[in-house]
Amino acid sequence: MSTNDTAGPPRPKRADAVRNTEAVLAAAKAAFAELGVDAPMRDIAARAGVGVGTIYRNYPQRSDLIIAVFRRELDATAAEADRLASEYPAPEALRRWADALGRFVATKRGFASALHSGDPAYRPLPGLFLSMLAPRVQAILDAGAAEGSLRDDIRAEDLIHALSRLADDQPADPDRRTGRMSAVLLDGLLRSPQGERPRPDASNP
């Protein structure tokens, strides 16, 4: 190895640029954890010992920075879906995965709000989020539908949307109440063993 071990034509990146990119990433991670994903750019820049211009050069969109910070954990959450799907029957796999998603969202203050905000600064987020998670979750849903343990009229995208909304709760959440509501939602997805969901009454004027 001498000059360039990945691509051919373009110049290798400057050493200071690489250092700064890493510093920004670390600073953003800290700022996001402390202040949420809408932490002020100037704050992140100061933590990284860098001007704001430097952040924007490496991460032209705010969402690029968010994605860079969380990609690793997002990948893990996605992989978890596959792992659970192979180890548990669909309903239990889904329950456990919902827990994992809940933990992810709950520790990323403001992430879910950004996800659902519609704010143009966060536009690419929902698409990426769903594209990483939905296929794996859909597989669980399909398996459950095939064996009759889960209803078959709910799409993974909508379920993930709903779960991430329910999980995005304010600070400490002492009683794990958000987890409870996610569990209730998942109960609503179950089919009883007889193959029909319970509907004790059906008044309909």
Place this chain on the structure above:
Amino acid sequence: MSTNDTAGPPRPKRADAVRNTEAVLAAAKAAFAELGVDAPMRDIAARAGVGVGTIYRNYPQRSDLIIAVFRRELDATAAEADRLASEYPAPEALRRWADALGRFVATKRGFASALHSGDPAYRPLPGLFLSMLAPRVQAILDAGAAEGSLRDDIRAEDLIHALSRLADDQPADPDRRTGRMSAVLLDGLLRSPQGERPRPDASNP
């Protein structure tokens, strides 16, 4: 009637002040409908033909303005809970009320986001929202629990929180998908007629 037909000591309000208060309310209603509850103050002021200072004098907190605009409809939604509770068995009453809440939230762009944002500008909102709705919904839940048709371990506050989160969806929502997820959540609240919720499997390593 001559000087003052409501209270004794203080001066009656000036006529222009009354006019302006009404104009601001109407302008805010229009702006909220068009731009969401975070519509710029200057925009609202301009619509009302008024300076921003005038808005802040009548509504010192942004949340005061929001409450003033939506109070009537919020009252109606709360009253609807009582009406439905007296007309339908608990599960159906709950379903119908969730629909009503969904319609309320869906037509108030940004209202639910504000409700759950944690932003200090909206701090009083959640308390008021819950204090108006929770008691009536709790009555339905209690009735359902008493007759065994609903599970008894979910509090109205948490349910309302969850429903308002699920209902807050982006623009047109062509397929009524948010309504679907709310329905799934409510299904999860049901107890089957035998008095036990279905739990087809219970793997637990």
Place this chain on the structure above:
DNA sequence: AACTATACGGAACGGCGTTCCGTTTGTCAC
């Protein structure tokens, strides 16, 4: 050592919420 593409920092711009105060105006006493 000189050169140049690359990257840097932070001033500058526009938009926002909110505050503040000099000015206007409704109301009442006369």
Place this chain on the structure above:
DNA sequence: GTGACAAACGGAACGCCGTTCCGTATAGTT
């Protein structure tokens, strides 16, 4: 009608923010 005063007004001003832009500094090369 006229004057005076409290009430209310409007919008400039302040501080915070995201984002852009460009003169300056420098890593890497020759």
